[in-house]
Amino acid sequence: DGGITQSPKYLFRKEGQNVTLSCEQNLNHDAMYWYRQDPGQGLRLIYYSQIVNDFQKGDIAEGYSVSREKKESFPLTVTSAQKNPTAFYLCASRRETEAFFGQGTRLTVV
């Protein structure tokens, strides 16, 4: 089945540690996105990539980094510079006018 796989589903990390969230897609889509979701704030764009080896900052990129070395993969690293990293993170890809979402990763920093 084609789709977007995010792993892990739940992630716990100590404050000050970097952590990488995985996003893999087998839909052959060029564009991929990372969103952060907080209660009452909807989805906010962190980074997006329109093609391999290229990516752009979204609205809340500070404290995050990404790479796009392969079409299928768009990992997100939450660095220690992100002041409030506890959130639900969603990865998406795009085909023409429609976005397809993964199941999300809930990151909790303790």
Add this chain to the structure above:
Amino acid sequence: AQSVTQLDSQVPVFEEAPVELRCNYSSSVSVYLFWYVQYPNQGLQLLLKYLSGSTLVKGINGFEAEFNKSQTSFHLRKPSVHISDTAEYFCAVSRTNTGNQFYFGTGTSLTVIP
């Protein structure tokens, strides 16, 4: 710039009653419009989309939405809700010219009461 406003953060409704979830947008260019549904701890699933043509759009699970250009609205409706419709609903827009980004509203939490 584009923005999306969902006027109601929470909507409780009794089972089998009709519901309307409101969405207004602002944009200086033409846009595509979307409604997505999210169940707890899951990703978003597309309910319906408006690209062009008929302003009344039908989606999955009996939902429909009407695009009103003069009022810049895209309200979601269902004539009779079911318990299983309890979820978070997001309205979103995307520009038609470059179309690379989606802009989401803050969401409406629909609770269907038995």
